[in-house]
């Protein structure tokens with residue numbers, strides 16, 4: 505056997521063995537590693553039971569458009585579509601991961617409702633979302649906070665593990681030591697309004713810090729403090745005690761520079777009310 509033949513035969517054999525292995529490797533596709541670097545935060549998936557609680561505490565339905573900021577393998581967007589029938593979008597910076605997540609959506613049979621796209625959450629428009637989900641970092645939540653607060657009132661925001669500092673959550677759930685937080689984007693009611701109820705007009709003023717409101721209503725020289733105030737998205741409630749010592753309770757909805765609803769007084773009086781921004 506010549507030298508060339510002696511070298512060529514084992515080489516050909518080695519190549520023949522190596523080729524199927526290489527093909528097999530390719531078939532396996534991209535395998536993300538927990539802890540791998542991301543643009544602003546590493547990839548760690550949210551456990552299934554926490555994903556479930558996040559979507560349930562946001563009360564996701566088929567009418568929702570859920571956007572997961574930093575989608576990883578797409579599991580939150582896929583669960584929103586598969587379990588709750590929502591439309592869902594995942595935004596993932598890592599292009600390989602975004603492709604892998606989109607493949608997962610295909611495998612889950614939800615591509616009609618869930619999509620994972622490559623993008624930077626800090627350069628993406630997610631203003632149409634009715635529900636935002638995230639598992640990021642405290643500093644990233646804070647960076648996103650102004651954009652989130654400018655979203656449509658009533659938008660629900662859920663975050664795994666990390667809160668938003670002085671914007672207190674509307675709900676905190678615990679699951680095996682893991683926390684999930686919910687916020688509901690509040691309407692802006694801060695400032696002065698004219699309240700009309702039962703044929704009477706009064707000045708009404710609200711102070712507001714996120715979803716927490718307080719205020720007073722002018723009853724002649726008295727600025728009567730509001731009681732039991734509540735703002736949940738567009739839904740507002742407050743009460744005050746009038747000149748005669750009768751408590752009046754108001755519930756209603758905010759719509760831009762107007763709010764309206766119904767009131768009920770302890771003396772049995774009831775009716776509609778509305779208020780307009782001054």
Ligand SMILES: C[S@@+](CC[C@H](N)C(=O)[O-])C[C@H]1O[C@@H](n2cnc3c(N)ncnc32)[C@H](O)[C@@H]1O
Nearest residue numbers: 542543544545548549550574576597624625639
């Ligand atoms: C902690 S993982 C959470 C994944 C998924 N949301 C979950 O809860 O299972 C964060 C993901 O955000 C991605 N990411 C980091 N910075 C990003 C950015 N600026 N824009 C989009 N995605 C980003 C990472 O690649 C990673 O997949």
